[in-house]
Amino acid sequence: MNSAIYFRVLLKSRLQKIGVAFAGYFGLLWLFIEPLGLFLPQWFDWGWTGYVWLVSLSLIIAVATNFPRTMISRTLSSPDCVVEIKVGDLFKQPENLVIGLNDVFDTEPGEIIKITSVQNQFLIQVYGGDQARLDADIEAALEPIKGQRQADPDKHKGKNWRYPIGTTIVLGTEGRRYFLSAYGFMGNDLSVKSTVDDIWEALSCLWRQVRLRGHGRSISIPIIGSELARTGLPRMFLAKLIIISFIAASKERFVANQLTLLICPKDLDKVDLPELEDFLASTLF
Numbered sequence: 001m002n003s004a005i006y007f008r009v010l011l012k013s014r015l016q017k018i019g020v021a022f023a024g025y026f027g028l029l030w031l032f033i034e035p036l037g038l039f040l041p042q043w044f045d046w047g048w049t050g051y052v053w054l055v056s057l058s059l060i061i062a063v064a065t066n067f068p069r070t071m072i073s074r075t076l077s078s079p080d081c082v083v084e085i086k087v088g089d090l091f092k093q094p095e096n097l098v099i100g101l102n103d104v105f106d107t108e109p110g111e112i113i114k115i116t117s118v119q120n121q122f123l124i125q126v127y128g129g130d131q132a133r134l135d136a137d138i139e140a141a142l143e144p145i146k147g148q149r150q151a152d153p154d155k156h157k158g159k160n161w162r163y164p165i166g167t168t169i170v171l172g173t174e175g176r177r178y179f180l181s182a183y184g185f186m187g188n189d190l191s192v193k194s195t196v197d198d199i200w201e202a203l204s205c206l207w208r209q210v211r212l213r214g215h216g217r218s219i220s221i222p223i224i225g226s227e228l229a230r231t232g233l234p235r236m237f238l239a240k241l242i243i244i245s246f247i248a249a250s251k252e253r254f255v256a257n258q259l260t261l262l263i264c265p266k267d268l269d270k271v272d273l274p275e276l277e278d279f280l281a282s283t284l285f
Contacts, residue, residue, distance in 0.1 A: 017274065021062035029054055072273065074280040079250055082258040083243060085276050090118060090262045091125040093220040096177045098206060100224035102186035103165055105138050106158040107131055112190055118222050126178065138180070141169035155188050165198045166205035170213045177213060181206045183224055196233065199225050200245060207249035210256055218258035223267070235270045239263075240279055247283065 071086040090097060099122045106112050108131065109120045127134045142149075142163070149161045167182040183202035184194035202224075210219055221242060226235045239261060246259045263271050 018062050022058050025061045026055065026058035029058060070273075072277045072280060076247065076250060079254040081250055081254070081256060083246065083280060084258060084260045085239070085243075085263065085273070085280070086260060087263045087265055087268065087273075090220060090222050090264075091121060093260065093262065094176075095218035095220050095258070095260070096172075096179065096210070096214055096256075097122075098179045098181060098219060098221035098224070100183050100202075100222070101180050102184050102192050103162050103167070103182045104152070104155065104159040104186050105142070105163070105169075105180070105182065106186055107134050107138070108158055112158045122178070126172075137171050138169065141171060141180075142167075152188075155186070157190060158186070165194075166201045168202075168205050168209040170209060174215075179206060179209055179214075179219070181224070194225050196241070199233075199238070199241060203242060203245040204249065207246060207255050211249070211253065214256055216254065216257055218260065219256050220260040220262055222262050222264070223271075226267075235267060236272060236275065239271065239276060243280070243283065 070088070071084065073082055073084040075082050099119060101119055107119070107123060109115055109123065113120050113123075123129060123131060123134055145163070145167065148167070149163050152160045152162050162185075163182055165182055165185070169180050171178045171180060181202050183199050184192040185198070186192050223235050223238050223242065225233065226238050242261055243259075246255065249255050263273075
C-alpha cells in the first residue's frame with residue numbers, strides 16, 4: 001500500500017484518536033516529570049527546550065500507537081476462525097473469492113455490466129475477457145436448478161431467465177473456487193436493485209455453499225451491493241452486515257477458516273477502518 005493511501009487513511013480516520021492519545025501521553029509524562037523537577041531541579045531545568053522535547057515525544061508515541069493500518073483481524077472463539085478486513089485488490093488474493101451478480105446472471109460488459117464492476121473484472125482477470133466461456137460455465141453450473149428459474153419476457157437486453165435471489169453457483173477448480181451469488185434484481189432499465197433482506201438472503205445462501213463446496217479454506221469477499229446496486233445503503237452498513245452474517249452462519253456450523261472482507265483503495269474515503277476495528281472487537285468474539 002503506497003504512502004498516499006496511508007496518508008488518506010490517517011487524515012480521515014486517525015487524527016482525532018491521535019489527538020486524544022497525544023493529550024493522554026503528554027499528561028502522563030508531565031505527571032512524572034513535574035514532581036522530579038521539584039526534587040531535582042538541577043536535572044530538570046530544561047526550559048522551552050525541554051517542553052518542546054516533551055511535546056515531540058508525546059506526539060511520536062501517539063502517532064506510533066495509532067498509525068493507520070490497512071489490515072484488521074480478530075479470531076472467532078467458536079468455531080475457531082478468523083475475520084479479517086483489509087485494503088487491497090480482490091483478484092490478488094490467493095483464496096476462494098465471492099463475486100456478486102444479478103438474478104439473471106448477466107455477463108455482457110458495457111451497457112449491461114459496467115466496466116468498473118467486480119463482475120467485469122472477474123471476466124477479465126479470470127476468463128481473459130472470454131464471455132462465451134464464462135457463459136458456458138455459468139449455464140453448466142445452473143443446470144441442476146433450472147426448474148427454479150422463470151422467464152421474463154419484458155427483459156430484452158441480456159439474459160431473461162430469472163433465478164431466486166440468493167442463488168449461488170460455484171466455478172473454478174479444487175485449487176481455487178469462485179462463488180457467484182445473485183444478490184440483486186436486474187431491472188429492465190438495466191439497473192440492479194437490492195434490499196437489506198435480499199442481501200441477507202444472498203449471504204445466508206452463500207455461506208451454505210461455502211460450507212459445502214469451500215473445503216473450509218479461506219474466502220475473500222468485496223462489499224457487495226455497495227456500488228452499482230441501488231440499495232441506498234452505505235458501505236459501512238454493508239460491511240457490518242457481511243461480517244454479522246458470516247459470524248451467525250459460523251456459530252451455526254463451521255463455514256471457513258478465514259473470511260477476508262476486501263476494501264477497494266478508492267473506497268477508503270467511504271469506509272471508517274477504526275470504526276470497523278471497534279466493531280470487530282465488540283462483536284461476539
